[in-house]
């Protein structure tokens with residue numbers, strides 16, 4: 001079994017029982033998937049619910065009550081379909097609220113074998129270096145992910161456990177989230193009588209569902225362009241080694257269309273999904289589309305414009321988004337490890353022509369991604385890769401990459417995730433310590 005599969009599946013979260021649920025709170029939709037582990041240890045989706053999102057701006061809760069209503073409705077639909085009541089959910093944290101840092105730590109060994117407790121000590125040492133936000137406030141540490149191990153100068157070590165040497169050095173990728181927005185998110189979810197079992201960074205969830213193992217190992221960037229956010233995750237050697245996010249997405253394109261063509265946001269969204277394209281073609285000058293005017297619902301008052309007008313609005317905004325992504329990637333300092341491969345996902349990735357534009361601006365090889373680990377049907381034999389079955393076609397598209405990834409994240413061991421386990425007190429409370437003690441004792 002390769003390392004990624006081990007990381008994901010060797011130690012499933014057995015303590016959570018059979019049934020587990022993912023809650024994706026997005027800017028345009030709230031989605032809930034409920035899954036259970038079948039007798040072969042494979043997750044099977046048994047409940048699906050999604051609802052138009054209200055009260056979320058750029059991935060941030062902006063109206064608690066509206067979010068509560070949307071979450072309650074999505075969860076109730078999924079519960080009804082599953083015939084199960086859920087109490088805990090695995091939730092995404094939007095990329096613009098995340099802080100990604102790489103920290104280096106070292107442990108003297110004096111020529112002895114590296115043990116599990118050495119690894120724990122190394123991780124604990126790295127976690128003490130988690131950053132504060134720009135105003136000096138503490139952040140919530142979500143993930144501690146290994147980037148590199150070096151033993152006595154020997155680089156490229158994948159699994160140091162059991163090796164012998166004098167000094168073990170490690171770089172870890174710490175992903176932290178802004179304290180206030182995370183607490184607000186938890187409170188909104190608590191008002192739906194649900195507990196947050198685990199918080200997962202959105203780029204991590206998108207990567208877990210869309211990337212194949214080779215991509216994760218050899219170096220790849222996953223870019224999820226949603227409605228109000230764009231998530232960026234760089235993967236190398238089986239782990240996410242960098243994450244970033246922008247508070248920009250498909251809504252900004254629709255807003256530009258609404259303003260540029262003096263139509264409503266709803267009509268702009270519809271035109272974008274029906275006729276939108278990232279590239280202009282000669283036929284677009286001849287194709288005429290109806291553009292209903294704001295306040296004039298009757299069709300006879302609609303404007304008749306060439307499709308090229310629409311595309312000339314979409315194109316520059318999308319170019320701007322990719323230029324911003326390119327700048328963030330350049331700033332990451334990870335371009336060598338990220339390699340040349342990009343997987344584009346999220347609802348906005350469905351815009352025709354987006355792949356070529358991304359490829360041109362980012363100067364990378366781009367493929368479109370959808371939740372791979374969901375789409376593949378279960379073949380009746382134990383696979384080393386996670387295979388989530390049970391999703392309908394409509395909910396296995398790129399807009400559900402994060403939702404599906406949350407289910408995959410639910411199955412990974414939580415030793416590198418200090419916030420896993422239910423604890424509203426902030427990470428070091430009694431429940432966390434008690435559950436860690438229980439886990440150690442088992």
Ligand SMILES: Nc1ncnc2c1ncn2[C@@H]1O[C@H](COP(=O)(O)OP(=O)(O)OP(=O)(O)O)[C@@H](O)[C@H]1O
Pocket residue numbers: 025026027028029030053058059094225226227228229230249250251254269272273274276346347348349350351352398399400
């Ligand atoms: N066929 C399509 N062409 C272009 N854009 C589309 C298409 N289908 C959906 N979209 C856009 O995708 C966006 C929704 O994507 P997604 O569901 O990934 O966002 P979200 O998860 O709700 O938001 P976020 O992750 O940004 O908080 C909307 O802006 C929508 O207009």
Ligand SMILES: [Mg+2]
Pocket residue numbers: 026027226227346402
């Ligand atoms: Mg999303």
